[in-house]
Structure formats: structure tokens, C-alpha cells
Amino acid sequence: MRPAAAAIGLRIPDNAAYTALVTLRRLGIAVERLERNEIWVFDDDGDPATLASRVEANETVFNPNKHRLALLESTAPRAGEAWIGELDAHDEVREHLGGKGIEGIRRARRYVAWRLFDRHGSPAARETVAAAVNRLLCNPAIEEAIF
Amino acid sequence: MSARIAVVLFPGTNSEDETLRLLRDCGGDAELVHWSRPAELRDFDAYVLPGGFAYEDRIRAGAIAAHDPAMDEVIAGAQRGKLVLGICNGAQILLEAGLVPGTAPARRPTAAFTHNGPIPHFVCRHVYVKLAIDPSRCAITRALSPAAIIPAWTANGEGRLAATPEHLDEIAGGGHLAFVYAHADGRVDARANPNESARGCAGLVNREGNVLALMPHPERDAWNFNHLDRPAGADPLTPSGGAELFRSFVAAVRA
Numbered sequence: 001m002r003p004a005a006a007a008i009g010l011r012i013p014d015n016a017a018y019t020a021l022v023t024l025r026r027l028g029i030a031v032e033r034l035e036r037n038e039i040w041v042f043d044d045d046g047d048p049a050t051l052a053s054r055v056e057a058n059e060t061v062f063n064p065n066k067h068r069l070a071l072l073e074s075t076a077p078r079a080g081e082a083w084i085g086e087l088d089a090h091d092e093v094r095e096h097l098g099g100k101g102i103e104g105i106r107r108a109r110r111y112v113a114w115r116l117f118d119r120h121g122s123p124a125a126r127e128t129v130a131a132a133v134n135r136l137l138c139n140p141a142i143e144e145a146i147f
Numbered sequence: 148m149s150a151r152i153a154v155v156l157f158p159g160t161n162s163e164d165e166t167l168r169l170l171r172d173c174g175g176d177a178e179l180v181h182w183s184r185p186a187e188l189r190d191f192d193a194y195v196l197p198g199g200f201a202y203e204d205r206i207r208a209g210a211i212a213a214h215d216p217a218m219d220e221v222i223a224g225a226q227r228g229k230l231v232l233g234i235c236n237g238a239q240i241l242l243e244a245g246l247v248p249g250t251a252p253a254r255r256p257t258a259a260f261t262h263n264g265p266i267p268h269f270v271c272r273h274v275y276v277k278l279a280i281d282p283s284r285c286a287i288t289r290a291l292s293p294a295a296i297i298p299a300w301t302a303n304g305e306g307r308l309a310a311t312p313e314h315l316d317e318i319a320g321g322g323h324l325a326f327v328y329a330h331a332d333g334r335v336d337a338r339a340n341p342n343e344s345a346r347g348c349a350g351l352v353n354r355e356g357n358v359l360a361l362m363p364h365p366e367r368d369a370w371n372f373n374h375l376d377r378p379a380g381a382d383p384l385t386p387s388g389g390a391e392l393f394r395s396f397v398a399a400v401r402a
Contacts, residue, residue, distance in 0.1 A: 016205040023214050086262075088309065135254070136214065139207055139243065141310045142259045 004044045005072040006055055007037040007113065012066045020114070020136065029131050031124060033117040038110065039083055041075050046104020058102050080123025082133050082147035083111035111146070150400035152177040153191035155221065155237075157201035157212045162234070162364060166197045169369045169390060175397040180217075188220035193230040193400040196221070196237025198302070198364060208261075208305050209239035213254060218244055222253050230287055230400055231358040235303055238350070238360035247360045248323040249353035250314075258310035258318065258351075260303075260362055264343030269304040272341050273375045274363050276349040277329035280322055285356040286402075288325065290395035296333055297326070298374060298388040299363035301341050306362040308348040315345050325359055326350030331376065365389030 116124035201212035372383035
């Protein structure tokens with residue numbers, strides 16, 4: 001079994017990310033740009049070369065008309081990024097990925113990834129990410145943040 | 148004494164019309180106030196946050212609205228003792244704003260009304276909620292009878308109270324559990340709870356007793372025509388049980 005991670009983002013304007021960006025700025029957090037992706041961390045028994053196409057074939061998580069998919073090199077957040085996951089989320093494939101699941105994938109854990117960039121276009125500093133997490137992006141009563 | 152009540156609208160709010168109509172039927176001088184006119188909120192004596200999907204529930208239900216400039220006024224008013232009632236999405240906003248249970252600084256949420264259990268589906272169901280505190284503990288419930296049963300409609304995908312076990316103890320021990328789900332005869336058990344809400348919670352009150360967050364909609368069971376248990380032949384326009392809570396709220400604002 002091999003852990004793998006995929007990021008599913010929008011190829012259309014991301015209104016939720018824009019609203020979050022405006023709110024973060026209103027809170028005084030210095031963010032120039034904000035990217036939002038849905039992150040799926042899989043336990044995959046399938047052929048690694050076909051993972052992207054297998055995920056893209058599941059219409060519960062991927063709509064080719066509005067989504068783009070990227071396989072990640074790591075199952076951990078990148079610089080400037082926080083992953084927010086629900087504390088009591090179930091990780092059963094059928095609950096997350098629809099009745100048929102995805103061939104080869106035994107378990108799946110979903111996060112929402114927020115990646116913050118500063119005015120130089122660089123990933124935001126860790127303390128900036130922490131401020132965004134603590135003041136807006138994560139409700140610690142029901143969510144965990146990894147960054 | 149006048150009772151100027153603002154029904155606060157955010158982009159995505161619904162239920163504002165029946166909320167406004169019921170407040171007026173109960174004697175309240177109520178108006179809709181748009182989120183883009185936050186300064187106007189200062190002149191009101193009390194606030195009602197109706198249901199809906201404020202800002203499309205972006206990030207989390209209630210999270211963006213909790214940081215809206217309109218909520219600056221609502222939070223400031225609540226901290227000065229003004230009455231605030233949040234229903235459904237309005238209740239979620241109050242939790243995200245930290246006004247209920249109110250055990251931490253404002254805008255530092257310690258609990259949430261989140262995805263329903265046992266499966267995270269939208270639930271639309273007629274329910275009853277039972278007053279679980281002494282009526283005088285909360286200004287908004289002061290005119291209700293002890294253990295009053297209020298009919299309402301639950302209509303949400305995220306109405307389950309969740310918090311750490313320690314904080315749930317604090318909520319219960321601190322008298323914050325204002326309403327619990329019950330049967331029409333007042334019995335409280337798991338079958339009355341439509342979404343596995345912790346402690347059977349349907350509503351929370353803050354420590355000071357001036358902010359109440361209620362997940363089901365009493366304003367949708369405010370007249371006989373939307374009350375499932377109405378007697379045969381009853382006048383459809385006669386007020387039903389959901390109006391009781393609003394009468395108590397308006398009486399408190401006028402007091």
C-alpha cells in the first residue's frame with residue numbers, strides 16, 4: 001500500500017478563495033494571493049502511473065469542466081500552505097468517493113488546502129499562515145490544521 | 148417602550164420574511180437591515196440573525212459572516228447587553244463569532260454546529276425543542292413556561308453541536324444548554340434528536356443570558372398552516388407554538 005496525495009483545484013475563478021482573501025486582509029493579515037485546493041491523501045494499492053486518471057474518472061470528486069488535478073510529491077503541506085481537515089471525518093472510501101469508490105484506493109482523507117502568498121509572490125511566512133489559521137481558516141472545535 | 152429589532156441580512160440569508168412578519172405579529176418594531184449598512188445597526192435594540200447560507204457557507208458555515216462589519220455591530224451590541232437571537236445559519240454565525248457559548252474571546256469559536264450525524268445529509272423534519280434552563284436564565288426565554296415545548300422545523304445539513312468532551316461538560320455545567328430536542332410530550336431521548344447533536348442540543352445561550360443560538364426554525368411553525376399537529380378544522384392563520392419564543396423575545400426587548 002502506497003500513500004499518495006492529489007490536489008484538486010478550480011480552473012474557473014475561485015469565489016470562495018477570493019472571499020477568504022478579502023476577509024483575511026480585513027483581519028490585517030498580509031496576504032497578496034490565496035490559492036485553495038482540495039487535497040486527497042490516499043492509501044493506494046493501484047498502479048501509480050494510472051492514479052491521476054483513476055481519480056479523474058470519479059465524478060464525485062472531479063468534474064473535468066471545472067477542475068484540474070495535480071499529483072503531489074509529498075503528503076505534507078508545502079511552504080505557505082495549511083491543510084484543514086475535519087476532526088471526526090470518516091476515512092472510508094465509499095463515504096468520501098461515492099458508492100463505487102476508486103479502483104485501488106482503500107482509504108482516503110480529505111483536507112482543504114489554503115496556500116498564502118506575500119506581496120513578492122513568495123509563499124507566506126509560517127507566522128502569517130498561523131495567524132490565518134487561528135483567526136479564520138480553522139475552527140479547532142471541529143477541525144485540525146496541518147502546516 | 149419601543150422594541151426596534153434588526154433582522155440582519157447577509158448575502159445568502161433566507162427566512163428573513165417570515166422572521167420579520169412574526170416579529171411584527173408579536174409586537175416588535177422590526178426591519179430588515181442589509182449587511183452593507185452596518186452603521187445603521189447601532190440604532191437598534193436587538194438583533195435577529197435568520198437562517199440561510201450566509202456567504203454560501205464559504206470556509207465553514209457562518210465563518211465569513213462572523214467577520215463581516217455587520218457583525219462588529221452585533222458583537223458590540225451583545226457585549227453591551229443587547230439581545231441577539233440567531234436561528235439556524237444565524238446560530239452558526241453566533242458560534243463562529245464566539246458569542247455562544249461565549250466562554251472565549253469574541254471570534255474565537257470553541258464549538259460548532261457542524262455536519263449532521265449519523266450520515267452528513269441535509270435533514271428537513273418537524274421537531275420539538277424543550278427549554279432546558281430556568282426561563283429566567285436567558286432574557287429571551289423569560290416569558291416562557293419552565294420546560295416549555297416549542298415546535299419548529301429543522302432544515303440544515305450542519306446542525307449537530309460538536310466540541311471537545313471537556314468543553315461539552317463546560318457547556319452543560321455552565322447552563323449554556325438552552326434547548327434540547329424532545330418529543331411533543333416533553334420526553335427527551337435519542338429518537339427526538341434529528342442529527343446526533345451532542346447532549347441533544349438544539350440551542351445554546353451565553354453566560355450573560357442575552358444571546359441565544361437556536362438551530363431549528365420556530366418561525367416556520369408560527370401559524371397553524373405550517374404546524375403539523377394542528378387540530379382538524381383549526382384556523383390556518385392562528386398562531387402556533389413557534390410564535391411563543393418570538394413573543395418572549397419581543398417582550399424582553401420591550402422590557
